[in-house]
Amino acid sequence: MKNLILLAAFILFGISCNTATETKETPEAKITTITYKVEGMTCSGCENSVTSTLAAISGVDSVAASHVDSTVYVSFDANSVADADLIKAIEAKGYAVNGKL
Ligand SMILES: [Cu+2]
Numbered sequence: 001m002k003n004l005i006l007l008a009a010f011i012l013f014g015i016s017c018n019t020a021t022e023t024k025e026t027p028e029a030k031i032t033t034i035t036y037k038v039e040g041m042t043c044s045g046c047e048n049s050v051t052s053t054l055a056a057i058s059g060v061d062s063v064a065a066s067h068v069d070s071t072v073y074v075s076f077d078a079n080s081v082a083d084a085d086l087i088k089a090i091e092a093k094g095y096a097v098n099g100k101l
Pocket of ligand 1: 044
């Protein structure tokens with residue numbers, strides 16, 4: 001009988017441990033929008049290059065680039081991707097990020 005109580009205690013302990021891990025909260029999306037000042041875009045091809053590069057990054061929601069205004073608007077989940085990574089990706093394409101609007 002004592003063994004049975006011990007066994008029951010172990011089972012209960014196991015169940016409570018499982019529920020503890022299952023109810024772990026997943027972080028909610030923290031949608032952030034930034035408009036970068038980007039130098040070096042001269043045509044719609046440049047806009048497409050920047051747009052497709054950023055859109056391919058996980059966590060990026062939407063992108064709008066304009067070579068006329070020298071701006072790149074990005075909407076993203078700040079819990080998935082960092083602002084600095086977006087800047088790095090733009091600069092890796094050969095354009096210069098000159099701050100934000
Ligand atoms: Cu171009």
